[in-house]
Amino acid sequence: MLPIRIVFLASFISHVTSHSWLACTDYTEKNGGTWNPNFCRGFPRNAEIKAPRDGTFGLDTGYDYSPNEARACGQSKGAGAYTQRHPMAIYYPGQQVVLVHPMKNHGADIACGTIWMPDSGSWLYRGDINNNGPDPTLSRFRQKLVFDLGRSPRGSDFGGDNSMSSVYPKPGYGNAPRFCDNTDKAMATYSFNVPRNLRPGVYTFLWIWAFNGMGNIYSSCFEVNVARNKAHRNTLLRANGITDYSEPCGGMTSNAQIAGNSNPGCTPTSERTFAAINTQTQRTTTPLYYRWTNNNVNNVRTQPTTMSTTTTTRPTTTTTTRRTVRPYRYTTRRATTATTTTLPRIRPSSSPRPGISRLHLSIQLHMKTSQFAGELWLPMIRPNIRKRYFSVDFSCSVERASFWNCRIISGLEESADTNHYDLLQEGARELNLNRIYYHVSFAEPCDLSEHSPVVRLVQEIVFN
Template identity: 60%
Template sequence: MIRYFAFLGVVLKTAECHSWLACTDYTEKNGATWEPGKCRGFARGAYRKAPKTDGFGFDRGFDHRVIETEPCQVPKNDSTQYTRSHPMAVYYPGQQVVLVHPMKNHGADARCSNIYIPDSGNWLFRSERNPSRDPSLSGFKKNLVFDLGRSPGIQDFNGNLSISSVYPKPGYQNAPRFCENPDKAMATFSFNVPRNLTAGRYTFIWLWAFNSREQLYSSCFEVQIAPTKISKNNFLRENGIRDTSEPCGGMTSNSDIRGNTNPGCKMFRGSAYSQQPKKPKNINKGQRILSENAQPTTAVTTRIPVTM
């Protein structure tokens, strides 16, 4: 199906094919190329619809348009939605985490695409601790984990279209190799796990607002919150995962929240693609684009409802 949208007097034609989280714990920040061995956590049911070794970004119906009573594509069932090769994520409070998704042509980069393609916001919310079922969409929204920002759009470029080609960037469109394969290019988010999150199991939901905040897509995934970094590493080893490294430092997807709270992790120095192309002189204004729901500059769990 093809849909058309008017934006600032320009008619856009977009394919009805949207995105999902391919990985919920990736070991490289601002990466450009999918490497299955770097993924240690997956979205619910990924082993069926987005298996890690069966190509990246192939559309098998893993995207989900959100409604209030069905925020997730499939109901919660931890025993059937994960496997040893596609486990749920394990975090600890204060950890910096990287999420991965395919672009599916939804990038505004003046070198290769329509500069009017929007990003209307990205968020992570969560359930209460140890839930037996999924909350409603409004129930998820009571617990904001992190505002992942939005990517700069035509309203932010101020005539300097080179801003659209600078990476890393906040929001959905952080895909350094987007122009090489707009459909299947890998994009990443990064966020800090709230330091006050009590150990236990939670359901997280990623929400992406594409054309507007009424057009929401989601991926749901379970997270085991370990009390410490040491216990997190023990969980990973029990799942047969030897790589316990962590990405850390640098800008998160919310450009008001920088650095990390990871105890003892090495300073992040960026990926090989994080400075391509060279930064224009006036990029600071374009890079500091946040959603209207941007949160304070401390990584804490917010309990107030968020209007979207």
């Protein structure tokens, strides 16, 4: 009878009615379990009508929406989309942000349901800066990924220990520590890092959650005013009557493949963190489940040895894991235009005049270049890796940059001040080469000894 019961359960799950929406787009508590409207500083479109802050959290009002190609957003961004009590979100580059949504009975938790509840992933996309026209189509949104929010574990992901389905926090959609208190209206949260290269301005963000695959998706749209920095963000919040400038610090984002907190202005206090643990290998590869840890003594943060951590302060920050990964710096193969500084040649004398001593000079000279080319040597590809994301930062002003064996997914359009590029490498041939080729032209000669470009391995996508 056991195989019959399993087949029936899988059939039942595939027909579960799914629906959800974002309820808050800037929440000040990470991995929380109970909705508190005072913690919400930003809302999606028309929340005052469809999901008011003081209403019943998770109440069905027709706010859920299944997008199509022509219409990615279910709510209009016209007049009345935001109000004084339900303002649009205000972020700054590098900030770690928390999103909130109701669970609507779609959690994999053995304590109050099944471990086989599907979650096929969640993503954030965005439109162009300061777009006052119609919303982009679904395919246009998907050309500009803001963050991959990951997916929640289910079934065999728990490694045979079904009790781990009740351990929180979790990645992806199912991060609801109090799910069993009310499986319909339980609050769940995501956390993600705002890209550091977004220029100040207003963007439309699109949240997508896939339940039973990409043919069964739900979306919410919301506007974000990206400030110049944290101080500017606080000024804009204050203009909205908001005086809570707190931020969630520490730990990992909702996607365990992307390491941790990037808040430039955060001061670590008592922080809750993810620890990704694989009980079969005890390595931080693709984790089977996520165990809750709180490793703080006297407000000093410590991390489990199995946990990847990132500290970001400047573009040259390094990322540390069990196998140390350093930022990958360019190796210069050719400098086509260069200027050097020389000193007058000093000829030693066999019989120096009285009072004159021999002078030996060894001076490190600087060199400027207008363009250069070469290749990046990357870490060896691990099994099952299907995509790799890299970020490239130039200190000097770039006139043109070309990359081979990868694809540029963002460029100077968003980051004229920082000259930042995001690169995607995919495909077996490209990945197995373990390198990227490049050619860069600068607007003015650049001193590479003082302004060395830096490339980081940001994310690796594993397909089972």
